Amino acid sequence: MNRFSVKWYLLLLVLALYACTKVINVNLNDASPQIVIEGIITNNPGPYQVQITKTVNFSASNTYPPVTGAVVKITDNVFATTDVLSETSPGVYTTHIVQGIPGHSYQLNVVTGGQTYTASSVMPQPVTLDSVSFQHTNRFSKLDISAVPNFQDPIGIKNYYSFAQYVNSKNLKTTVVFDDRLSDGKYISIAIRNDSSYISIGDTVLLKMNCIDKSTYDYFYTFTQVSGNNNFQSASPSNPVSNISNNALGYFSAYTTQSKKVIAK
Amino acid sequence: MKRLLLGLLLITGLYSYAQEKHTISGTIKEKRSGEVLIGASAYLMELPKTGTVSNAYGFYSITAPAGSYTLIVSFSGFTQDSVKIILDKNISVPIQLLPASVPMMEVVVTSKKKNDNVTKPIMGVQKLSVNEIKNVPVLFGEKDVLKTIQLLPGVKSAGEGSSGFYVRGGGADQNLILLDEATVYNASHLLGFFSSFNSDAIKDLTLYKGAMPAEYGGRLSSVVDIKMNDGNNQDYHANGGIGLIASRLNVEGPIVKDKGSFIVSGRRTYADLFLKLSRDSAIKNNSLYFYDFNVKANYKINDNNRVYLSGYFGKDNLGFGGTFGIDYGNSTATARWNHIFNSRLFSNTSFIYSNYNYNIKINSGNNNIIIKSKIEDVSLKQDFQYFVNNDNKINFGFNIIDHRISPGIIDASGTSSFNPTNLPIKYALENAAYISHEVSPVEKIKLNYGLRLSAFSILGPGDFNTYDSSGNIINTRTYTGSTVVKSYINLEPRFSASYQLQENSSIKASYTRNVQNLHLLSNSASTNPTDLWIPSSPNVQPEIADQVSLGYYRNFNDNKYEFSSEVYYKTMQNQIDYKNGAQLRANANVESQLLFGKGRAYGWELFLKKKYGKLTGWVSYTLSRTEKLIGGINNGSWYPAKQDQTHNMAIVAIYQASKKWTFSSNFVYNTGNAVTFPSGKYQVNGQTAFYYTERNGYRMPAYHRLDFAATLQVKKRKKSEGSWTFSLYNVYGRENAYSIEFKDDPNDPTKTQAVQTALFRWVPSVTYNFKF
Structure with a gap:
């Protein structure tokens, strides 16, 4: 329901009438580098990867130093098996045996720099993405085309979804999350809005739909408020709610994924 | 004792x-x-x-x-x-x-009584009449009482062009805004760029900055008591104004000459009419307007009895190409009966109705959704004033308010992706009784002390949950019928004293406790029409503020100049903040999303006003600090609140050059708000994310602006007059930062940048006002 933000539309109108924007220099403090962990297990066959990097100062370029030499393990709590990952490139750790199975709970364990970071995630049961359609909206003088995933939300279960889009093979880099808090058991057709990137008729659109657990949903719900492409940030932004212990940034998520490729019309 | x-x-x-x-x-x-x-x-x-x-x-x-x-x-x-x-x-x-x-x-000026501001044992109070504000330049040329009070010491603007305000470090929801005694829950139009109050319909405004008399209660920081005009009981008159984006018309006259009168004022903006001129159908189909009406009638039954009826109705309507629309507005009605029992005992009885609601319509693909929310009050207020003798007056009375809050009803069509949802209505009864005594026990000393007893009862029916620290329900109690779920009873002492040093100077001191039982949940940078009011509950304790203040007052040059210097220190308990990623919308368990803590605010306010002469106006300056301590934020240490502005200054000057021309100008300067900026960045999911180290650790750039207006009286005859007002907002076109966003550089993916958005550079406006 958040996407229907009144403020967004109103501000847009005011901006169109009066506002002016410019790039400015803000004197931001330096912060000591923090550890960032991004670990993923999907229901596609492995191997899976865990990436470990560090934060940089705002003024630095967008290259993030990898954390090498960490001990990274993933445990399948159902099978009670532990996979010790190998560092296949700097800061990228790859699994050997673990497989993503819906319903299984996975535990991530990272030891680096004398600190231990742990996280766990449960892979939800998949929900079938039936089709992808398109919705046309006139937003001021611009025709806005949005992809619309169509799927049946299972009744009586809390479901959380995330969506990613690739237009002509280019990742639009917008993360959209949706939960069935107000939609339990409905047949769902929701336009995935883009704030800064647009779809044109004839484009090849690949829509990915992931079924995620609550901790991943919470992470991305708060992440969208502080990511670099968000137009109107919340009043008091803060770091996303992570499921990783010991104040690490990032997330560990086990999710099911599926995608459909369609031509925009 | x-x-x-x-x-x-x-x-x-x-x-x-x-x-x-x-x-x-x-x-x-x-x-x-x-x-x-x-x-x-x-x-x-x-x-x-x-x-x-x-x-x-x-x-x-x-x-x-x-x-x-x-x-x-x-x-x-x-x-x-x-x-x-x-x-x-x-x-x-x-x-x-x-x-x-x-x-x-x-x-x-001969009357000795022009120095009330010095002698009265009441402090932190500011009075404005519509006469005083009519020449102060404002955005879009719409004179506006709520924007003018922001130029007074201790009052801060909620943002560029906004009618929202903060008083002595309090939140925007901690101001009680009364229109003829009825609470106005959302006093703004068009996202705050206009206030709900049409100045044609308003007689005067009194602002109490925390040290309010005992008859007021229910909000922590301030009371803005606005009185509507009664209407002319001698002749029929009409006046109005035609502006670039809004026009007004006001009609008044006698019902029965000398006995009763009426007044009807209306106002509408027509920014959307310009949209209609567009050839682009996408723009044409947008709507963006508000209108409001004030009506009032009074009738004198006899010398001892008079009745008043007053009402307000306002509505904003915003629509975007048929896919999204919102309308919202306040309506209030007040019926009052003044009765003079005898020459010493005056009574007023009021029945008050107040309603604020919004409706959102979404029509997107197969999703046809209507969201409705409403807050409704019915109240009875009885006030007595007993004039024991001069310098000895007792006020007492009681107030009963029945609150009914419907946080949200979602109507969704069968094909929609959403389930129809009906969040349960919340019922509460807010009762208060008060007594206060204004007395001069010895020469030169005047006291005003009183006590307000407030009782807030949360009523059934409904389910009441308790939550663990991560927001999960641990217990649910179900109440049926109108049973009392929980009552909060608070004693609110109010005390102020003045000591007259000399004929025209005095010192004053006060202590006040205020309690607030309705809380506004707003997680966005500015106030939104869809912000949610919630009552105190078993999980949400009443907010309590204690304020002490001390002041020195002096009038000079035959009361032509008024000077005051006040210091205050305020502590606030049970202040509300939000968990990270709090879900406030359409959430029956919204109370599980909250964090609680405390606040403190202190400051020094200086005010110098020139009241008479060709040149009038004032200078105000506030030095202040406002801090919060909320468990779970900034490791539980004090941090500056968003509205913490160290320096805040305003200069207002009105110069009557001739009978034809009046010039006016104001200048404002304030330290930027405290904001949260990133101190680093990283990459997740292929996207840039920002790393935050502390809440409100940075400052927006300082804000300053100069406005100018000129009024030309074009014709003044016995029966009619007309005038043109030309104004320029932001004369030197400063780009004051409204927001600063951090994002990827669109031209260089290896970089990030900070982008500042500024609103309103050089907004000229012209208005024609007439009267006949």
């Missing part, structure tokens, strides 16, 4: 007049229109110490030993009136004042 003391003082007060004394009382009105005058001063020339001031209904009462006297009545902008009276019994003397033939600048 406190109550015992109060009782004792009351008794001594009551007995102190047991000599041969009589009372003069009556109503003070403007002669031409019959409008009652609030705050006019009356005193006996032979006993200069007997002075009093007319109350909110123009009623005054003076008690003196038998004898013959001259009653002097004066009010700024009006010719002074004197009446010879023989006081051998209680008598009623109605007074009618004539407006001074030339505007107030040339009124010769």
